[in-house]
Amino acid sequence: MTDSANITLDNVSRFYGEVLGVNRVTLSIPPGITSLVGPNGSGKITLMNLMTGLVRPTYGEIRIRGIAPSEPQKLFHLVGYSTQFDSFPKGLTGFQFIQSFLRFFGYSSATSLELAGRAIAQVGLTEAADRKIAAYSKGMRQRIKLAQAIAHDPQVLVLDEPLNGLDPLIRAETIALFRRWADEGRHVVVSSHVLHEVDLISDRVILLTGGYVVAEGQIHGVRTEIQEHPMEVLIRCDQPGALASRVFEQEHVVSAQILPDGSGLLVQTRDADRFYRQLNHLALDNIQIESVAPADDNVNSVYQYLIGGEEVSK
Amino acid sequence: MQPVIELDDLNVRFGEREILKSLRIALSGRIIGLLGPNGAGKSTLIHTLLGFCPASSGTAKILGHDIRAEADKVRTLVGYMPENDALIADMTAVSFVRMMGELSGLTEEAALERAHEVLFYVGLGEARYRQLGTYSLGMRQLAKLAQAIVHGPRLLILDEPTNGLDPAARTRMIKLIHDMKDSGEMHLLLCSHLLRDVEETCEDVLILKQGRIVHYANLESERRTNKRFVEIQTHGDDAGFAEALTAIGCECSAAGNGRFKAVLPEEFELREIYRVAAGRDLQLRRLNYRRDTLEDIFMKAMEV
Amino acid sequence: MAVHKHTYKDYTGPRTPAWSRFLVLARFGFARVYHLKFLFLFSIGCLFYPLVCAAYIYLSHNPSFLALFSIPADRLPHVDGRFFYFYSIVQGALAYLLTAFVGPVLVTPDFANGAMPLYFSRPFSRAEYVAGRISVLLILLSLITWIPGLVLFAIQSSIEGWDWMTGNLWLASAIVSGLFVWIVVLSLIGLALSAWVRWKIGAGALVLGVIFAGAGFGAAINSLMRTNYGALIDLTQVAHTIWSYLFRYDTGTEMSLTSAWIVLVVTCVICLWLLAKRIRPFEVIK
Numbered sequence: 001m002t003d004s005a006n007i008t009l010d011n012v013s014r015f016y017g018e019v020l021g022v023n024r025v026t027l028s029i030p031p032g033i034t035s036l037v038g039p040n041g042s043g044k045i046t047l048m049n050l051m052t053g054l055v056r057p058t059y060g061e062i063r064i065r066g067i068a069p070s071e072p073q074k075l076f077h078l079v080g081y082s083t084q085f086d087s088f089p090k091g092l093t094g095f096q097f098i099q100s101f102l103r104f105f106g107y108s109s110a111t112s113l114e115l116a117g118r119a120i121a122q123v124g125l126t127e128a129a130d131r132k133i134a135a136y137s138k139g140m141r142q143r144i145k146l147a148q149a150i151a152h153d154p155q156v157l158v159l160d161e162p163l164n165g166l167d168p169l170i171r172a173e174t175i176a177l178f179r180r181w182a183d184e185g186r187h188v189v190v191s192s193h194v195l196h197e198v199d200l201i202s203d204r205v206i207l208l209t210g211g212y213v214v215a216e217g218q219i220h221g222v223r224t225e226i227q228e229h230p231m232e233v234l235i236r237c238d239q240p241g242a243l244a245s246r247v248f249e250q251e252h253v254v255s256a257q258i259l260p261d262g263s264g265l266l267v268q269t270r271d272a273d274r275f276y277r278q279l280n281h282l283a284l285d286n287i288q289i290e291s292v293a294p295a296d297d298n299v300n301s302v303y304q305y306l307i308g309g310e311e312v313s314k
Numbered sequence: 315m316q317p318v319i320e321l322d323d324l325n326v327r328f329g330e331r332e333i334l335k336s337l338r339i340a341l342s343g344r345i346i347g348l349l350g351p352n353g354a355g356k357s358t359l360i361h362t363l364l365g366f367c368p369a370s371s372g373t374a375k376i377l378g379h380d381i382r383a384e385a386d387k388v389r390t391l392v393g394y395m396p397e398n399d400a401l402i403a404d405m406t407a408v409s410f411v412r413m414m415g416e417l418s419g420l421t422e423e424a425a426l427e428r429a430h431e432v433l434f435y436v437g438l439g440e441a442r443y444r445q446l447g448t449y450s451l452g453m454r455q456l457a458k459l460a461q462a463i464v465h466g467p468r469l470l471i472l473d474e475p476t477n478g479l480d481p482a483a484r485t486r487m488i489k490l491i492h493d494m495k496d497s498g499e500m501h502l503l504l505c506s507h508l509l510r511d512v513e514e515t516c517e518d519v520l521i522l523k524q525g526r527i528v529h530y531a532n533l534e535s536e537r538r539t540n541k542r543f544v545e546i547q548t549h550g551d552d553a554g555f556a557e558a559l560t561a562i563g564c565e566c567s568a569a570g571n572g573r574f575k576a577v578l579p580e581e582f583e584l585r586e587i588y589r590v591a592a593g594r595d596l597q598l599r600r601l602n603y604r605r606d607t608l609e610d611i612f613m614k615a616m617e618v
Numbered sequence: 619m620a621v622h623k624h625t626y627k628d629y630t631g632p633r634t635p636a637w638s639r640f641l642v643l644a645r646f647g648f649a650r651v652y653h654l655k656f657l658f659l660f661s662i663g664c665l666f667y668p669l670v671c672a673a674y675i676y677l678s679h680n681p682s683f684l685a686l687f688s689i690p691a692d693r694l695p696h697v698d699g700r701f702f703y704f705y706s707i708v709q710g711a712l713a714y715l716l717t718a719f720v721g722p723v724l725v726t727p728d729f730a731n732g733a734m735p736l737y738f739s740r741p742f743s744r745a746e747y748v749a750g751r752i753s754v755l756l757i758l759l760s761l762i763t764w765i766p767g768l769v770l771f772a773i774q775s776s777i778e779g780w781d782w783m784t785g786n787l788w789l790a791s792a793i794v795s796g797l798f799v800w801i802v803v804l805s806l807i808g809l810a811l812s813a814w815v816r817w818k819i820g821a822g823a824l825v826l827g828v829i830f831a832g833a834g835f836g837a838a839i840n841s842l843m844r845t846n847y848g849a850l851i852d853l854t855q856v857a858h859t860i861w862s863y864l865f866r867y868d869t870g871t872e873m874s875l876t877s878a879w880i881v882l883v884v885t886c887v888i889c890l891w892l893l894a895k896r897i898r899p900f901e902v903i904k
Contacts, residue, residue: 039480040450139352164478167351167507168612193480196510236602276549276597283588290584291602294547303481364739366899386636386741394739400732409646416642418740419633428629435626447731461736466629499628 004066006030007051007156007187012060014046020211021046025060027206027216029189033182035198036191037299038208039307044191045084047208048158051189052081064156065187077105080154082145082162088133094144095120095129098151105152119151120144122177124170138165146174156187163192175201195300205299209307223297224272229305230254231272232295235279236264238288246282250275266295316378317342318469318501319363323372326355326362333358335525336372343532345495347516348505349612354522356505357397360471364394377468390419393467393500395458397474403447407438410446411460418465425464432460436490452483459490463500470494471503476511484511491515513608521615529615537607546574546587547600558590575604639742643750644757647724651754657719661762664712668766671705672773679777697774698786699865702793705767706861710800711854713759714829720758721808722821724751729896730816738899748809748893755805764797792864800857803882806889813896829853856881 007029014021022043036044049055050062053069053076067074088097098119102112120129123143128136133144142165149157163171178201182188192198198205199219206216215222223231237243243265244256252271259266269275272294283289295301317340326334334355350356361367363376365385374381376388402410408429415425433442436456441449446457455475462470475491476484492515495502506512512519513533521529548555552572559566559576564587566576576587584601591598604610652658677683678694695701728734737747771790775783808825815821836852855871859878862869 037481039482040452137352161478165474165507168349168509168609169351169616171507172613193478193484194508194510195481272599273549273597276599277595280588280592280596280598283585284592288585289588289601292598293600293602297599300481308482361900364735364899366735366738389739389741390633392739394735396732396735396739398732400736402727402733403731404650404727409649413642413646414736414740416634417639417737417742419636419639420629421632421634424629424631431627463626464629465740466627494626497626499626 004063007065007189008061008063009050009057010061012050012057012062014050014055015058021055022050022208022213023211025213027213029187029204029206031182031185031187032203033178033188033190033201034204034206035202035299036189036206036208037193037195037198037303041210042208042307043211044208045160046211047206048081048160048189048191051156052079052158054081077152078154079156079158080149080152082149082157082159084160086138086141088141088144090134091132093130093132094125094136094140094147097133097144098148101148102151107152115151115153116147119147122150123147124173139167139170142166143170143174150181155185156189157181158189160191161193162190163194163197171197195303196298198299202299205302207303207306214306215302219299219302220297222302226302226305229296230268230270231275231297232301233267233269233272233275234264234293234295235267236290236292238290240265243282243287243289246285246287250278264290315342317375318346318377319503320375321372322374324362324369324374325371326358326367327370328367333525334362334369337525337527339520339527339530341518341520341530343501343518344498345491345502345504345516345518347512347519348503348522349507349509349512349519350522351616353524355525356522357473359522360394360473360503360505363388363471364392365389390465391468393462393465393470395455395462395470395472395475397477397505399454400458401446401449401454404445406445407433407442407449407457407460410457411464414461415464420465428464428466429460432464433457435463436460437486452479452486455479455483455487459487463494467500469501469503471505473505474507475504476506476508488514509608509612519608519611521612523616523618528618529611531611533607536611537603542578542580543604544576544578544584544587545600545602545604546576546598548572548574548591549597549599550595552596555590555594555596558594559587562586562590572599636741640746640750640753643747644753647751647754648757650727651720651723651758654723657716657723660719661716661758664709664716664762665766667705667708667712668762668770671701671770675770675773675777697770699789699792700867702767702770702789703861703865703867703869705770706763706793706797706800706865707858709763709767710797710857710861713763713797713801713804715826716759716762717755717804717808718822718825720755721805721812721825722815722818724754725809725812726816726818726821729813734897735899744894744897747897751809752805755808756801759801759804760798763801764794767793767797789865792861792866796861796864799860799882803853803885806886806893810889810892810896813893851881853881853885 009025009027012025013023025047036047038044046055050057051064053072056069062069064075065078067078069075092100095116099112099116102115107115120126123146125140125143125147128140133141136144142162146159146162149159163174166174178188178190182203204216204218205222207214235243240258240262244258247253247256247267252269252274254268254270257266267275279292319341321337321339324334324337325332348356358367362369363374363381365381365388377391379387379391381388411429411433412425415428416422420428436459438453438456438460441453446454449457459475476487479487488511491502491504494500495515504512504516516533518530518532520527549572556566556568556574563579563582564576566574568574587601588598675697768790771793807828811824811828812821815824833852833854836855855873856878858869859871859873859875862871863875
């Protein structure tokens, strides 16, 4: 895969004086939906600012689809950024906001009107477009920010918590929008705290903490690489004890814990593939299996293992 | 059992616009979820219950007390954790929670004791002696929660408590909500856009749309009726899997990436699915009854 | 060994009476104000002039002191209406400065970060909020205006004797009423303006500005339009008019007493209206 179709970071570090933004980050992000996950202060915003060219690396090199941040003319046409900040120029309506920024891109008055209308329609704000942004609800402000990021039809979208404050319907619609853009070959880089959503929608995940990338890739790939933690599988069945003894016959099983309410078994195994294959046969014996689910093959567990539940306050 | 919140033909309007239309319901239960799209009137309902805006007609009662006639009594019984930033930046958490406690009627000594108790309970350690203006978002949410429970309310209203929190802080908040629910000392009303959070914590849900009630359900009983839907996650070569399941009587569709959804016929045994998988040497990494009950309920309610 | 699990516990203790809740706000307000050393020192400094006056009263009746400096007793200004008129002007101005500092400190933090819903989700009303905050200002300003004034009156009375006091009781009531009215107006202005501006410094500047602007515009109007009505928006002139009447010291102002009172009442009403508009449990944006 040619790197010039990706966003590449090569040993990139960014410091703000003494304060660390990110340190020694090397990534190659292909098109599709990539999620940035990490606690606050982990470097997500620095990374997003680096990817959109708003901030230059202190060391290292960045290329966004082959374009360097030193070519802002090309870069800003390519990239669309929806930030976390909730402030807008005073006194503008939604439509005026989008349209005026489009003019900065060099579009003519007529084209900018058309593009603004299209962007606003994509986020479903056509009815509210002529009201002042100051009167918008939180969800509407979030969507107008999104519209502004996509109005100039960028190939790379960087979105900071774009679903924050959106109700479930609009969330689903916006996620479908991301999926469409990703399928069209764009980069959609999304930062999010809602881990089960990240699980559902992302093609790839980048986990950050303290300015370092601690994991990146597809969830399942990332999970199997974390060797210190055997895979956990949760099985609900009617005879957990019997299942446990059968399961222990396999040497790759490290532990089997009967759940406190006796409704099932939590198995830890070093070889998930073999375990699942054998489970098919175990299920055909006398044990009624009600459900099977990987207990930790998701972003949430990977997050717990690599980043941990930090003290909210000391 | 006395209902927690009773609405009787409640109408609220702002000037010309009708925001809440003829709401009539009796809510009870330990923890009630309040859902609805933006503009459905959730915030207005909460504000009306708190007495921030008057009802144009109809009545509402909280724990048997009318919100208009006994407004002050209602406000002693209720704790409110608003969605937006709500703090006094130059006060320490202790002073802030203390003052709020005293304003709710606690004596000076009791307020100081209680402030420390709730701050310990929510998990603010040494940070409680720092000014609120220096707090991160997660800590601010906890401080907001602390001031809402310092006076021992009977009904705690939480408006988007997990909004914007990073995963660790969110887990902490959900754990606190569970704990408060289990303590049996209070009822909770949880208003949130994050269906997953509501599903993890709430027992009943009330769904509003355009100022009307479109659904009120108990999640446990809804889950029990959903036992015919399963989701399957496979690993390996899954070609023909859907067809094979259909052949044994399920309606099966592929959702991409190895995910499948199936509707089981009556009297179906799950091991038949395993038989199919064993025959194809296909790993079934996940096989469980549909978890997205609330999302289903919500989407269906929106179509009404 | 006992293991104590810390779960949520209810509060079942006694509750304080409802009427006393605004005092909570007052107490915390005082704490807020006196955390700032500058304010503390400034308010102490405001007592400097009363101290000077007290010294003057005492020394002007002390024959040995007078003899020491060969000052003839009857040439010294008497402690009468005129004396207290000038006292009011000085302390009134200082009170005005103190309001500009204290008002924002008291009120602006409540609005800056959306704490209003938290106040009003409790058994607490808007009137109690205003009462709680204004009481801090009223007490502070009283401590530097009419209370020292009464002390001065008491010192004078104790030296001059019972007859003097009974003959000059009108002076005592003038001190109290004249200065109390002034500090009520100042407090309302201080609170109202601080509620509308987000930053403490901005609010303070606004409070200062209101009266200076009033003075400036008033003078401008007077000279441009050749009337005396401009003086009506100059609150200092208004106060002086009222004081000169109360202290029976004719300064020759042309403002009528009625107009002066009307201006004060209108100012108070405007401030209360501003407060009512701003103090809401939540903001509604159309």
